[in-house]
Amino acid sequence: GENVEQHPSTLSVQEGDSAVIKCTYSDSASNYFPWYKQELGKRPQLIIDIRSNVGEKKDQRIAVTLNKTAKHFSLHITETQPEDSAVYFCAASNSGGGADGLTFGKGTHLIIQP
Amino acid sequence: GAGVSQSPSNKVTEKGKDVELRCDPISGHTALYWYRQSLGQGLEFLIYFQGNSAPDKSGLPSDRFSAERTGGSVSTLTIQRTQQEDSAVYLCASSFRGGINEKLFFGSGTQLSVL
Numbered sequence: 001g002e003n004v005e006q007h008p009s010t011l012s013v014q015e016g017d018s019a020v021i022k023c024t025y026s027d028s029a030s031n032y033f034p035w036y037k038q039e040l041g042k043r044p045q046l047i048i049d050i051r052s053n054v055g056e057k058k059d060q061r062i063a064v065t066l067n068k069t070a071k072h073f074s075l076h077i078t079e080t081q082p083e084d085s086a087v088y089f090c091a092a093s094n095s096g097g098g099a100d101g102l103t104f105g106k107g108t109h110l111i112i113q114p
Numbered sequence: 115g116a117g118v119s120q121s122p123s124n125k126v127t128e129k130g131k132d133v134e135l136r137c138d139p140i141s142g143h144t145a146l147y148w149y150r151q152s153l154g155q156g157l158e159f160l161i162y163f164q165g166n167s168a169p170d171k172s173g174l175p176s177d178r179f180s181a182e183r184t185g186g187s188v189s190t191l192t193i194q195r196t197q198q199e200d201s202a203v204y205l206c207a208s209s210f211r212g213g214i215n216e217k218l219f220f221g222s223g224t225q226l227s228v229l
Contacts, residue, residue, distance in 0.1 A: 006156070034217075034218075036157075036218075036220075042222070043118075043205070043220040043221060043222050043223065044157070044205070044218075044220045045220070046217045046218065049217075089156060089157060091157075102159070102218075103159070104149075104156045104157040104158075104159075105156055106155055106156035107155075107156050107157075
């Protein structure tokens with residue numbers, strides 16, 4: 001089955017600096033890679049996703065890159081703000097449909113220092 | 115409803131008791147998922163429903179765990195003879211048709227504490 005590794009487990013950055021979270025996956029058949037953000041005490045919410053036919057996707061201060069050859073993908077947050085503090089989960093989907101094929105990483109706790 | 119609703123939000127139980135957790139997905143969503151989130155751990159997949167059927171039960175950790183969904187809507191996750199290691203947040207999510215690339219909408223979770 002799919003195995004998703006995520007690191008670091010904790011990341012502390014100064015407000016205004018950039019943050020990068022990296023994930024690797026094992027199944028070369030995986031073709032969909034979403035990122036979920038979970039603020040303290042709240043439910044996870046999708047913030048960005050990427051499909052295997054593209055290498056990069058941006059949405060304002062957030063970007064995700066994908067390297068299918070190396071089987072890794074990363075989340076980049078620029079100009080970090082206090083509201084970016086949360087746990088971020090990457091995931092990889094290797095099925096033809098349905099999140100029954102969605103495997104999550106263990107999460108990265110991002111701390112934005114004022 | 116406007117979002118995925120779970121109840122109870124918190125449940126404290128004694129070891130050996132049975133518990134039932136409820137999830138009410140977004141109206142019209144045919145796909146429903148249960149995940150478990152333990153302290154410092156990621157989102158552990160438990161079970162997936164498409165309509166009333168569960169094509170994938172592979173994530174259920176033991177035969178003490180079962181889930182059902184009736185009427186293609188509300189789902190209940192039952193844990194029998196609870197153990198302390200069952201303590202976790204149980205999250206439910208739904209999506210429109212369960213297709214690949216579909217966004218998951220999560221509930222707020224049930225915090226289960228087994229004493």
